[in-house]
Amino acid sequence: MIKHVVSFSGGVDSLATLLVALENCPREDIIPIFCDTGNEHQAVHDYLVYVEQALDIEIVRLKADFAEQIYAKRIFIARDQRRGRKHRKVPKTDRNGNPVYEKNKDGSVRMYPIYADNEDDLEDPIVIGQEPRQRIGWDSGKRIRWSNKAKRRALAALHPTGNPFLDLCMWKGRFPSRKAQFCTEELKRNMAVSFQLDLIDAGHRVLSWQGVRRDESMNRRNAKKIERIGGGIWTFRPIVEWTKLQAFKFCSSRGLQPNPLYKQGMGRVGCMPCINVNKAELAEISRRFPEAIEEKARWEKQVAACSKRMAATFIPAPGITPSQAKDNTIWHVVEWAKTTRGGRQFDLLGDLAEPTACASAYGLCG
Ligand code: SF4
Known part of the structure; x- marks a missing residue:
């Protein structure tokens, strides 16, 4: 028996992928999974409930434990x-x-x-x-x-x-970084793989559905539509050739609302913020969701206390050397994110922007 395990993140790509699965596979064989990193905005969790109700399907929550x-x-x-x-x-x-x-x-x-x-x-x-x-x-x-x-x-x-x-x-004793992105591996990949291996141990075959698109990033430009990843698991990426706009239109045509975070300036709706957040999005997060930044500032102190360097930074501020890291906090990066011209000047108009306005990069409120 094939089980179709759909990785669901709360974003439009994974929603489109889930919809494609529901339209092409027996519903009882589809298992949407969500890897809870503990760093998502509450809106993501609320959106999961919305999708479950709208599609009448249960999303399995997976949560890593490092005790x-x-x-x-x-x-x-x-x-x-x-x-x-x-x-x-x-x-x-x-x-x-x-x-x-x-x-x-x-x-x-x-x-x-x-x-x-x-x-x-x-x-x-x-x-x-x-x-x-x-x-x-x-x-x-x-x-x-x-x-x-x-x-x-x-x-x-x-x-x-x-x-x-x-x-x-x-x-x-440290936060992940672009070069050491262990968060994806430990919080998402390992959880999803172990869930799927359990299904294989229970006698099923597993097709892992992923909402990956080639135009998302350079790393994904060569993503294959179907790929064997070992351990008896195959990966299927049905929307690999789509654009983000196509994904939005597809979900909309099926009567589903996108995650509300898209309408609040977020280009991605996973962690808030993601360690790969860009400058504009970080500025937007600090304006709209300052509590997320305050939480990360608290985390920096907790992680620093567990580090032999007694210092830890969620996102290193540009130009800060390791020896200066002790005095570097997420607040420095947020201040930098509010600047223009390579980070030297503060963007005064940026501070005046109305945070309740739709800032979606995808024209959702066109
Ligand atoms: S969304 Fe970003 S911070 Fe969260 S697990 Fe993925 S890479 Fe890490």
Whole structure:
């Protein structure tokens, strides 16, 4: 028996995909799933209820839980011993693995490694159910160790909150970034894959429906319509050749309202804000939903308390170096987002814009 698992995010693309599935597959074999990151606006959750009622179908909510990982990190911090060596004496190499030498002013050679996605890369063997992370390269970075002060602070702060996004960042000791976008993997992909593997274990075949369009981004320009992703799961992207406008028109032709966040200037309706938010959208969020920014500012303090650097920034402000990161908060980025001309001048007219006006980029209130 094939189960059609439709990833639903609350956006127009996933709604169009769900509608295509409903028009082409037996209703009882369609399972819409929603991965709750804990970073969505309440409007997204309300919209899920609207869609469930409008289409008379239940959307399965999936929510990641990092309590075990946080527990393991607490053990790691409590057992961590400070060692004398501040830097690892391993060679920096280029892409081909050849050593690259750097020299201090006194002529001595400096060779230190960097690690990619977690501040504890070398030092956290206690991650339940996970392989040790891979080293990705070498650089002349300073090795930062846990100070006793940072350990005390982390042990006091590091407790699961029940919010997947926040718990994930507290466990990692940092927020995701464009280069280390672990939020998508941990909060969405892993949850969806594990749900689908459970269906396979129960004897079903699984077709995973995704509302991906090629014109969304450069990363997706080569997205295939149908693709095998392993583990007995196939991916189907029925609207891969559509434009966003087509998706809106299709949903409208079936009598469904788009997520109201589109009419409030949001180009995407997942996390608020997403770590990939653009400048204009961040300014719009700060005008319309200041509570979302205030929440992220609180999260920054909580995550910073769990970090050995004792600093964490939801979105790094442009031009801020790692050494300045301690004083960098989401408020700095919001202030920058309100500026024009490369961020140097404040956009005074932007502050006067009426936040209740429709700012949809898709002409929904044409
Ligand atoms: S990439 Fe953006 S939308 Fe996706 S999980 Fe991360 S913050 Fe949320």
